[in-house]
Amino acid sequence: MERFKKLVTLGISIAVLFLFGACGGEKSGVETDKNEVNTYLGSGIKTLDISKATDANASFIFTQVMEGLTRVSVDERGQDIILPGLAESWETSEDGLVWTFYLRDSKWWDGSELTAEDFVYSIKRTLDPATASQYAFILSPIKNAMEYNSGKAKADDVGVAALDEKTLQFTLKSPTGYFLDLTYYKTLHPQRRDVVEKYGDRYGATMESLIANGPFVVKEWIPNNKVTLVKNENYWDKDNVRIDQVNVQVVQDTNAQMNMLLNGQLDIAGVSKQEWVKKFEETGRFNVVKGYTAGSNYTFFNLDDGIFKNDKIRKAFSLSITREDMGDVIFKGIFESAYGWVPPKIQIAGKEFRSEVPEPLKQLKDESPDPRELLAEGLRELGMDENPENLRVSYLNTGTNDWSRTFFEYIQQMWKKTLGVEIEGIFVEWPVFQKMIDEKDYQLAGMAWIGDYNDPSTFLDIWKSDAGIYNTGFKNDRYDELIEMAGVEVDQEKRLEYFREAENILLYEESAIAPSLYRKRNTFISKRLGGITIPLFGGMDYKTVYIVEDED
């Protein structure tokens, strides 16, 4: 037995040594003296092919390694501003249909000259049906773009042309108020024909096939693991790029992100939990940047449902959402109550939409302070039992994690308390959710919408009856008309008015959807970093970031 005991002990110690001993001499990446920034992505990048990229992770990389006609930044008031990028200047025709961009002299990373043709090629490639780009629709304001994408027009018909090496001209289908906001968007970045053709379908999928023209270049890309970016010496504005390297790790788990921010392996992270916020604040090592993310959480109704076809019932459900409490309990006090649909910071006519247009639901709330009464009225109109306790409705949830369950349990209790209604939860996987929405196999459903570009239309267009995005059964002729008018109107003030009315119809008159919260973020940034800008769209830009010298 003695020998046996020894053997077991030996075995265990070998195992432990094997596990712990092997790690000597390796550093865990906590390096604070270098001119580098450590950041993360929440998941792997799907592709870095500009035409095919769809995910936010790719957008983040493009922000650092690419540059479009313009670059987005943030002004002193925290509003997004558009700065010249590759385009030194631009002009618009009277009717707002023709946009001409004058490019500065700039080079690709490999030293070759960047020309207007690179933009034309990129756009036409995205629109080519054979590319099957999922974001082709972003280019729909360009004349004949959608026609080419659906095979009804030829590539040459598309309203984009290189007038000369350095002059790029767009012809639009209709005056598009937000067109300039698309010019920094990833789908309007230039592409190199020779590189794309060399790699074919594998362009953007491997490190070798990448080509950059922005502040940084990709030095290393290990899919689902990490991306290393280094300063691009051929970038036209390289003198203003102050860091040498950005280390981007893929960190999927939120707790892991927090741990890494705490132990210094990350310099920056979004923090959405009050407990962590407190912990980070206590360390005194971080600056906090709070901001909106151009998104709203909402509940939507199936307007063809026997109960929710009644607008009073919809209003009752919408008004009885305890938005402040929900923001506090479910979203840790970070998200903000939404009584409107278009979130703050979205701009139109150089102004913030939300500060110009009061939130429609606030008015509704003032007029109908008792949602229970509204519900009873609605039920009476439908000839149903007025007692809300006899009403059972179902709520369709997506998401296969604990959070969606907690969220549902909250709103279930919320409506039980505020309206006295029983809510039954249905949980499905996202693709099944989509299917059930398409088939109108639901009563209530919960979602979030994140805008694509800085214009109210990115929020309001989707409820046009033929938009085909979400099948709610909402159809209002005036609403459709307003959206169409806003789409072709050049005068931004008028567009603002159209959108004001449209939002009023959507929320005040019809209550087709019930927004609950505006999404916000809470970013903790190490005090060693300066010059951080987090615009509403486009994501964090490391071009302007620098390492703060030790001042103490």
Next chain:
Amino acid sequence: MLRYILKRVGIMFLTLFIIITMTFFIIRAVPGDPLSSMARNLPEQVKINFYAKYGLDQPLFVQYLKFMKNLFMLDLGESLVYPGRSVAENIKRFSPVSARLGIQAVIFGFTTGVSFGILAAFKRNKWPDYVVMFLAILGVSIPGFVTASLLQYYFTVKIPLLPTTGWGTTGHTILPTIALAFGSVAAYARYMRANVLDVLHQDYILTARAKGVPRFSLIWRHVIRNAILPVITILGPQIAGIFIGSFVIEKIFSIPGFGFNYVSAIQNRDFSMILGQTIFFAALYITALLVVDILYGLVDPRIRISGKR
């Protein structure tokens, strides 16, 4: 023996064929397609172009034949969600990561588990037995994510010894290995304990003792060899499971492995990726089981392997 193996390999291909066919039609019967991963509904034209590009607009059976034809030429196709990445390339990239982690975890789990089990059996109803049982219960009642999170917090934040997440150095593998093995140590230990107790009651152990076989050799040559068989049964699927990785552990430690990839392929409805990975996994799994069956014969000569059986 050779005939037996050849026959089993033949059957293996038949089994694989059935698995592929069933998987192909099951994933198509489930709602959703690769565009679902977009988390938003896309305009109709985008969908049409996408389906046309990947042949998803064709009748299902035609797609099936096309897939089988390509498969026959050893072409697993291209990912539908990660444009430009071939399925084979993805497997080649991610499975070694999961494999390394898995092999470490199985070696660690198996050796410690089996040692613990033997220890518990010989010290039955004494404190080592209780400690092993306590660990076993802990290992199974505490979900993997808890072990992983705690290890991560204590060894990367409290005592910053190791990198928190990522992959690349040996240091990166230590915590995930322990977290991954934690539950299986318990299983191995409990099975081994039960078997050892069974074997200890066998007459041939008495014979061996009567021969004056020293304790150590008794345990090693007579007890363990006879007791380890059922543990090999659970080892087989575990070895195959190595390559498929663990979703939870890979997520918490952000390991670019097969497990996370497999689950996200399913969630994204990346048809070709699901199929490719299923084929890869199934082939490994079946091979592992074949190896286990052969191992059985080696460990226990009573179970003869022959072509006839």
Next chain:
Amino acid sequence: MEKILEVRDLGISFHTYAGEVEAVRGVSFYLKRGELLAVVGESGCGKTVTSKSIMKLLPDSTVEIKKGSEVRFEGRDIIKLGERELEKVRGKEISMIFQDPMTSLNPTMKIGDQIGESLMIHKKLSRREARKKTLEMLAMVNIPDPEERIDSYPHEFSGGMRQRVMIAIALSCEPKILIADEPTTALDVTIQAQIMKLIKNLQKKMGTSVILVTHDLGVVAGSADRVQVMYAGKVVERGTTDEIYYNPKHPYTWALLKSVPGAGSQKKSELYSLKGTPPDLMNPPKGCPFAARCDYCMSVCIEREPEETVSSGTHGVRCWLQHPMSPEVKNPITGGVR
């Protein structure tokens, strides 16, 4: 002949969920160099427990060896030996063959390795030497084609062959004592005789002392030098084979002899069958344990346990019938009186 083994006042109890079972209650006997001692009795009489205790093979967890028990082998008390020392006795000095050859061999080891194992342990032979010796042993126990069978696994052998292997294992190190616990019980009759003959031959050849444990007096007849009959954890009669066969004195011995065809009872058609079952050793009777089944039971038998009456130097009986006060009884075997 000197006494190679001496067991004194051996008491063994099993502790079970139900309580303490006194399996062996004060057994004393000896074994001389080169002799064959047969221990006879029904199952459950304690004979197997006794034989296992000689090598201290009983499980520690449930078995208690009573204080005062002694198993003296060449002067040493085996009961007091530690596991390390025991390992040097087992297989080398004393070895054992078990009842069931089907389960007594390790199924996952080649039989050659199982034989060679003891040689390598005790004789410190190299692998090659052990193999050579193993082949000799296989030949000695009459296994055909030893060269071929040495690499076989137990399941490839018949019962008789396996028992031969067991014997080869037991005798490989030329032990001083061989304990054969019902070595033939699980085998069919023709094989039984062969195995017994083999044991006997090898005993003569190697000069080994043998303790043959059996329930079958028939097996004993031709081979044993001395016999001791056990009942309910006690030795009820002991003597030379001739004494037991031709002058048995205990009613239990009579019953055993009457139930053996060809031995004791003259008429084969009248095989005797003993009624009832042995007493519950969890609660042993205070009198003679056989009283309840004894045709000659007297009230003293129930009240008090008989002491051993030694009639010649070798013949001892525990029975009240031997008491001067008891009535005279006709010996059903010899026809004699008392």
Next chain:
Amino acid sequence: MKSNETDKTVQLTPDMFVIEGCSTIGAEEINRPEITYWEDAWRRLKKNRVAFGALLLLIFLLVMTATGEYMGGYSHEVTDSAIRNMWPDKTHWFGTDELGRDLFSRVWRGGRVSMLMGLLGATISTFIGCIYGGVAGYYGGRTDNIMMRIIEILTTIPYLMVVILISLYFGKGIFPLILAMTATGWCGMARLVRGQILQVKEQEYVTAAIALGAGPWRIITRHLLTNTLSIIIVSITFDIPRFIFAEAFLSYIGLGVQAPDTSWGALASASQQNLMFYPYQLFFPALMIALTMLSFTLLGDGLRDALDPKLRQ
């Protein structure tokens, strides 16, 4: 010795030496009463204090899952934003969760589903696994080959897809839940049992039983399975927590418990993001799972000892 004997002889009287034949005290009567296999097993189980304690613990857990919910005086579903994430105290014995619900009542409420699923899942998968593995191992050859290949097919087809199909075709409720849980859950047990059967079926008593004309069913259930009991029991004890967690996973795709109802698995996984700050939210459900498993492990060990013919004395 000698003196002792003389001493005794003195008290002996001739009347004690009269042959009475087979004793008045019947031989049969002295013997222990005949006990059946199951009675004996039960008797020995009762004698085994640890196992009996485990049985009591299990009964306690069962009683608490039935009644514990009402003992603290709080509902398992009512949220209260004012008392979120409270550590255990006098009013909320297990603390509260992130919606301010009383964890004491939630833990016991959750125990209902978890206990049911753990037991039912383990029972069903053990039942199917034993029969399937038993048949495959017993018949061997082609039957075994085909049956094992079926298992391979079942275990390699993407499970999530199968579960989604089940939820689409059978909706929600107890039946689809059990179906989804056991669809592949029994395969491990079947493989384990088959491996054991292969090992024991070569033994002589099986041959003997076949020779005596026992049918395959009887041989598998009486001879083969009883001899693999210890492994089966260990496997069951591992199956129970496995199914408890499987239920939690299935509830994400709408199959498990319906909100606001809960289960131990769901409670445990909901606590993940709060682990660093409110470890008690994990502690209590995990403790219950551990206690359940502990009681089954100890009971299993006791049962094994009680049922194992080899240990029967």
